[in-house]
Amino acid sequence: MRSSAASDVYKRQIQYAHARACKLLKKSGKDISSLSVADDWVPDENEKDLIRTIAKFPQVIEDCANKKRIHNITQYCQDLAGAFNKFYKAEQVIGSDVEDTRLVLVDRAKTTLKNALDILGVPAPQKM
Helix, strand or coil, rough: CCHHHHEEEEHHHHHHHHHHHHHHHHHHHCHHHEEEEEECCCCCCCHHHHHHHHCCCCHHHHHHHHHHCCHHHHHHHHHHHHHHHHHHHHCCCCCCCCCCHHHHHHHHHHHHHHHCCCHHHHCCCCCC
């Protein structure tokens, strides 16, 4: 990521989204690898938006590789952090009727953010 004041703010927002996801998963006290998505789960709009954004990652990477430019990964990170933060603010995760499903979604967002940040050479802190 570029090193300007604006990009530093965006970088921190993206890193904060990753750290927030880590904290939420830790707070749950659950083994995330043993969780699954409920068969009867119907995602709401915030969940759908987050899922759609996560699902774009492979295509973003392929496009960037073909163009030999990383700008789209930077924009993608901002979009994913925004979708995650919107989801986080709107949805109760721990204690909800679909807690395990939402924890899986949080984990997938966290993993995707980390992978994208790794490509950019930006640390993905577990706490801030």
